[in-house]
Amino acid sequence: MKALICSQYGPPENLSVQDMPDPQPAAGQVVVRVRAAGVNFPDALIVQNLYQFKPTPPFSPGGEMAGEVLAVGAGVTRFKAGDKVIALTIWGGFAEQVLAQEDQLIAMPPGMSFEVAGSLLLTYGTCLHALRDRAGLQSGQTVLVLGAAGGIGIASIELAKALGARVIAAASSAEKLATCRAKGADDVINYREQNLRDEIKRITGGKGVDVVVDPVGGDYAEQALRSMAWRGRYLVVGFTDGQIPRLPLNLVLLKGCAIVGVFWGDFIRREPRAAQTDLQDLMAMLEQGQIKPLISGRYSLQEAPKAILELSQRRAQGKLIVLP
Numbered sequence: 001m002k003a004l005i006c007s008q009y010g011p012p013e014n015l016s017v018q019d020m021p022d023p024q025p026a027a028g029q030v031v032v033r034v035r036a037a038g039v040n041f042p043d044a045l046i047v048q049n050l051y052q053f054k055p056t057p058p059f060s061p062g063g064e065m066a067g068e069v070l071a072v073g074a075g076v077t078r079f080k081a082g083d084k085v086i087a088l089t090i091w092g093g094f095a096e097q098v099l100a101q102e103d104q105l106i107a108m109p110p111g112m113s114f115e116v117a118g119s120l121l122l123t124y125g126t127c128l129h130a131l132r133d134r135a136g137l138q139s140g141q142t143v144l145v146l147g148a149a150g151g152i153g154i155a156s157i158e159l160a161k162a163l164g165a166r167v168i169a170a171a172s173s174a175e176k177l178a179t180c181r182a183k184g185a186d187d188v189i190n191y192r193e194q195n196l197r198d199e200i201k202r203i204t205g206g207k208g209v210d211v212v213v214d215p216v217g218g219d220y221a222e223q224a225l226r227s228m229a230w231r232g233r234y235l236v237v238g239f240t241d242g243q244i245p246r247l248p249l250n251l252v253l254l255k256g257c258a259i260v261g262v263f264w265g266d267f268i269r270r271e272p273r274a275a276q277t278d279l280q281d282l283m284a285m286l287e288q289g290q291i292k293p294l295i296s297g298r299y300s301l302q303e304a305p306k307a308i309l310e311l312s313q314r315r316a317q318g319k320l321i322v323l324p
Helices: 041-046 121-134 151-162 174-182 196-203 220-226 249-255 264-270 272-287 304-312
Strands: 002-005 016-019 029-039 064-072 084-088 097-101 105-107 142-146 166-171 187-190 209-214 228-236 258-261 295-299 319-322
Touching (some): 029 084, 064 097, 084 121, 121 151, 121 228, 142 151, 142 220, 166 196, 187 196, 196 220, 209 220, 264 272, 295 304, 304 319
Parallel strands (some): 142 166
Antiparallel strands (some): 002 016, 029 064, 029 097, 029 319, 064 084
16 A cells, blocks of 8 residues: 655655555454545644654554545454444554554444545544533633634634634634634634734623633733633643743633643543544534535645645645545
8 A cells, every 4th residue: 555654753844655565454453445534733743753642653644534444353343344434543544544443433424425524523523522521612602713714723613603602713814714704703803913902802892702712822822811701711722833832820810711721632532422422413513514624625645745734834724635
């Protein structure tokens, strides 16, 4: 099979497509033919040895994908050859075939395309867990989404609206904000051209926002924290800016607010029943048209390093996918 290989840790430009042996399933394992694989920010981190999971080279990046089961190992009972599945493997997905543990697979709902299935769960699963479980978002509350045109941003906008919230989308260009409007944002802020705090104060009539979704970090984090309402919840989702902010904790005291970590990968491992409920709810929302992944770019294996670079440099809108 062909696979995008990280031979040694470094930038995405160092990745190359190579011929690799077809994987063979051991007990409890499944081989999946990859039809579509979502590109996510951890893909850029893992090839640079900057992610919390650190596979030993050579390996393929790519943590979420969809495809068809090719073979199963001894003891596998939930899947058989030919089944359509979604796989969440942390790495290995930017390849024609991927080896997964049985418990890393989810059956694809009937009628779902491989492209949607391969780009849905990491962003929408993270955001539903963040907004409903970690933030306890209530209908009528106000949500500020930073980096709002990215994968997490678009998912946050759609899910917050589905949960009855008012959404303020903050992004770096008029083009990105137009995308946010099209996805349901009630108000938008161009934080390259406008003062984030002043605009939040104007939009909310001085009240502030109840929930902040922050997958970005960097310089805008403190401004967002200063713009929170009483009992607000600041959701720490990631650091695509590359800079982990140092936040003044006196603000947390004065506002009676909470800084809340969001680690969906460990949530599904530690609380599988709750994660399964979230998955069922996401599928229902998808069927009802409340959510619809925005796939803005499709790449071959050879083009996958470019996709990872586009995402890491925050030039992408919605999701990018690799089609082996």
